Amino acid sequence: MPVPTVGFTDSRLANGLRLIISEDHLAPVVAVNIWYGVGSKHEQPGKTGFAHLFEHVMFQGSAHVGKAEHMALIQAAGGTLNGTTWLERTNYFETMPSHQVEIALWLEADRMGTLLDALSQENLDNQREVVKNEKRWSYDNRPYGSWTEKLLAAIFPEGHPYHHSTIGSMEDLDAASLDDVKAFFRLHYAPNNAVLSIAGDVDPKQISGWVEKYFGAIPANPNLPVALPDMTLPPTLGGEIREVVPDRVPLPRIHWGFRGPIFGDPRLDALDLAGQILAGGKGSRLHKRLVRDEQLAQDVALFSMGLVAGCSVTAGFATARPGVDLVQLETAFWEELEKMTREPVSDDELARAKALTEADELGALQQVAEKADRLSMYATLFDDPGMINSILPRYLSTTAEQIQAVCRDVFVPDNRLVLTYLPVSTVDTTLADEPAAE
Amino acid sequence: MTAERPIVIADRPKHGEPSQYHFPRFEQNELSNGLRLISVHLPGRELVTASLVLPSGAVDEPSEQGGLSSLMARSLTEGTEQHDAIGLTEAGERLGASLHAEAGWDGTSISVEVPGARLEAALELAAEVAMSPTFPAADVDRLGDERLNDLLQARADPRRRADDGFVNTIYAASSPYGRPSAGTEATVPGLDAAACAALHARRFDPARMTLIVGGDLEGIGGDIRTIAESRFGAWERNSAAESATTPRVKSARDERIVRLFHRPGAVQTEVRVGHVGLARRIPDFHAVSVMSAILGGLFNSRLNRKLREEKGYTYGAGAGFDMRRGAGPFAARCAVNTDVTVPAVQEIIVELEAMRSAPPTRDELHAARDYLVGVFPLRFETPPAVVGALAGLIIQGLPMDELDRYRSAIDAVTLEAVHEAAERHIHTDELAIVLVGDADAILPGLEAADIGPITVEREELPGQSA
CATH class of the missing domain: 3.30.830.10 (Metalloenzyme, LuxS/M16 peptidase-like)
Structure with a gap:
């Protein structure tokens, strides 16, 4: 049951804009997706949260587009849209009925070329407030909401570009001036720092013509790419890091973190399959033991966030059932991970994990938005959009021995971060562990 | 590089001409036992979705058994006469299939997504789940406990507290919609395997249900009607099955x-x-x-x-x-x-x-x-x-x-x-x-x-x- 190959063309405009087009006429829809090579890892000390704040500013209008008009035009054309910020990049995307693609291209070009013509202090202040409410909503006023920030801060040392999360510090955002924000745009938002992927029901010739017409005159920034500091890290944390986090939660939850192989390293593929076998559903080892058989946990998860330099973040969590001894829960978790380091997974487990991975891939690639986003991702991070077709064969050729080997590298005692979230009522704050520092 | 950029794009493009679009065409059939079959051929969509749908859900359950429809649906995949829960999950995974059952306010569904070539085998599992669930007591109790723990979490989460508090405020106590569809601290402890089995017996009836299949039906190794008949045709009608109710909904108040x-x-x-x-x-x-x-x-x-x-x-x-x-x-x-x-x-x-x-x-x-x-x-x-x-x-x-x-x-x-x-x-x-x-x-x-x-x-x- 082979997954169909994604065909695409890959070219560059004279100003450096990379254009990837993938034709697919199954539905009358087209995805437009731009990845800018700027994420929170590019932020300077004292200016954290800028990349994300900037993502908001990108919807505040440009020379020929009014505030919030971007959304209005896309939605009136029957399209959907959004933008997201991650450690490595910022992306913007629209899914359009096929006959409405041109307006999306024009809007993306207008803001890439002329955003600063429209940027005002008032709009910046407004979006700063919106972002603060986003932080309150997504992190501060959410049970266990601080775990991603804490995980990144502990796995990456102070000063490392991945040390802080995309939402950044509110003090830094408060200090952001209009000039800071303008400088950020001038440096990073240039055609030679962007990949534009278009997937779906298109005529590639017509698309190329429109892209040239709208994006062609935007000048490249010769000062790119921006040099990042050396991001390499030792493969493990070099010890066990523990922190107790009192929170407004009724049930304790343990969050685990590990340094894992970087994105692109085949060992991370093997670790993904290990995650599937350990926690990928009702029949997985951790779910079966912690949730079903011993009923220590309400839920359990284990997964990796692939990052291209230093290390990836492999993360897990389990929410304890009421009254459960957390030592017992943690012990059972480690035992299952250690078992993975001692003996290879069975042929049946591996075959099931691969069959699910294959079906997931088939499901993902039948959505033009996902296809376009992956083309942009592989082009931005690896200069190789063809990875959209080579990643699945890599998974399918992974062996039980490779899985065991990566588990031996990652699931070791001196590579453990343990964040224990406890109900505030059960924590004597005078005795709580001090946050671990690396 | 700080030179201001030229104005690039003065002319806003006009909208293109829309092509004709209609919702994908589907075929309707009925199997020998009255099970309705709707099939949609979507060329190129090799991951096929099949869903067995019953138009009864949480709104149809007695208020003192609030959450029973949800618990019954989630328990369907906890074991059948042919497989225990793990065996069923593993059989699905070998096909690259994910099998899922759930009940909402108005309906209950058993769904599977699977590469088309293995649709027939996946439908076999879905049929087992629909026709011969065993509702193992220990697993039903565990799912009930998980729901109670989830309610603790819901109370702590400001969004979920607001949603639950809102419906609890606007509906009169006699209205089903005033509580969460998966049940409350008051009702869930009273639910068990026997109640799930009884509800299943009372509701499931091929003649009240519809099997909907969508995807590339040229790659499923046969005609969908024949395949559906072979997997579901032996399911006997349940003439005692109850019909959906008309919910009685009442507002709690008439002032701000x-x-x-x-x-x-x-x-x-x-x-x-x-x-x-x-x-x-x-x-x-x-x-x-x-x-x-x-x-x-x-x-x-x-x-x-x-x-x-x-x-x-x-x-x-x-x-x-x-x-x-x-x-x-x-x-x-x-x-x-x-x-x-x-x-x-x-x-x-x-x-x-x-x-x-x-x-x-x-x-x-x-x-x-x-x-x-x-x-x-x-x-x-x-x-x-x-x-x-x-x-x-x-x-x-x-x-x-x-x-x-x-x-x-x-x-x-x-x-x-x-x-x-x-x-x-x-x-x-x-x-x-x-x-x-x-x-x-x-x-x-x-x-x-x-x-x-x-x-x-x-x-x-x-x-x-x-």
Whole structure:
């Protein structure tokens, strides 16, 4: 049951804009997706949260587009849209009925070329407030909401570009001036720092013509790419890091973190399959033991966030059932991970994990938005959009021995971060562990 | 590199010509035992979705057994006469299939997504789950316990507390929609395997159910009707099966009130403003859809424009009608920073009143209609979306050409129709304002604003010091 190959063309405009087009006429829809090579890892000390704040500013209008008009035009054309910020990049995307693609291209070009013509202090202040409410909503006023920030801060040392999360510090955002924000745009938002992927029901010739017409005159920034500091890290944390986090939660939850192989390293593929076998559903080892058989946990998860330099973040969590001894829960978790380091997974487990991975891939690639986003991702991070077709064969050729080997590298005692979230009522704050520092 | 860029793009492109679009064509058949079969051939969609749908759900269960439909559905995959839970999961995984059963307010479904070549084998598993579940007592009890723990989490999570507190405030105690569909601390402990088995026996009947299959049906190794007959044909009719009920829905009140759930030190307030709303089968469904989009559906809806883009009070504000077999809730919703709670509530009320007091502008009408009509094809890109839309028609008892009529019906909505829909269905005198936030910070301003009588709930929160 082979997954169909994604065909695409890959070219560059004279100003450096990379254009990837993938034709697919199954539905009358087209995805437009731009990845800018700027994420929170590019932020300077004292200016954290800028990349994300900037993502908001990108919807505040440009020379020929009014505030919030971007959304209005896309939605009136029957399209959907959004933008997201991650450690490595910022992306913007629209899914359009096929006959409405041109307006999306024009809007993306207008803001890439002329955003600063429209940027005002008032709009910046407004979006700063919106972002603060986003932080309150997504992190501060959410049970266990601080775990991603804490995980990144502990796995990456102070000063490392991945040390802080995309939402950044509110003090830094408060200090952001209009000039800071303008400088950020001038440096990073240039055609030679962007990949534009278009997937779906298109005529590639017509698309190329429109892209040239709208994006062609935007000048490249010769000062790119921006040099990042050396991001390499030792493969493990070099010890066990523990922190107790009192929170407004009724049930304790343990969050685990590990340094894992970087994105692109085949060992991370093997670790993904290990995650599937350990926690990928009702029949997985951790779910079966912690949730079903011993009923220590309400839920359990284990997964990796692939990052291209230093290390990836492999993360897990389990929410304890009421009254459960957390030592017992943690012990059972480690035992299952250690078992993975001692003996290879069975042929049946591996075959099931691969069959699910294959079906997931088939499901993902039948959505033009996902296809376009992956083309942009592989082009931005690896200069190789063809990875959209080579990643699945890599998974399918992974062996039980490779899985065991990566588990031996990652699931070791001196590579453990343990964040224990406890109900505030059960924590004597005078005795709580001090946050671990690396 | 700091040189200003030239103006690049002066001319805004015109919209292209739309190609003809219609909802994917489907075939309807009936198997020998009365099971209805709907099949949609979607060329190139090799991951096929199949869903077995029953138009009965949580709304049809006795209130003292609240949550039973949900528990029964989740227990279906805990074991069959042929497989235990793990065996069933593993058999599915070997096919690359994920098997899933769930019950909502109005319907129950058993669904599977699987590469087409293995559809028949996956349907065999789905048939087992539908026809011969064993409801192992220990596993049903475990799922019940998990639900109780989930309720603890729901109480601690400000969003979920606001949602649950809101429906609990607007519906009379006799209405099913006043509680969460998966049951409460009061009802879940009384549910068990025997009750699940009894409900299954009472409800499941091939002649009341529909199998919907969508995807590339040329790659499934045969004719879908023959395959369905071979997997489900032996399932005997259940002539004793009960039919869906007509829900009795009653509003709790007829005046404006404020209910504030105290969360000491909360940095945001979760806000819900609304009342009992509408059922899905209403004559002015399309006018209500356009009106909701203008009020709180589009990015540039009145609520989001005001509360987010003008004031910066929130990450996002919206409003809408959750339409069910009976009248579901209508709510405006957002989360705002604590110190602007009162002005945010006031702005919401102003917008709701404005929606009633005059027709929208012509621009607003066009923006909403163009969006709803234009986005329609995007909603049905993949098999799960197409199958889900058809399941919605079955569960709500709507005509099978409903989706074909949608775009012209939306296009025909007028300014007056939107205004009438707002006047008829938004009741600004009967608003319940439900807030989850720091009462000590909010209360003085709230009292001064004189919005309505205020009740403060200083409830015990598990795990949180008072």
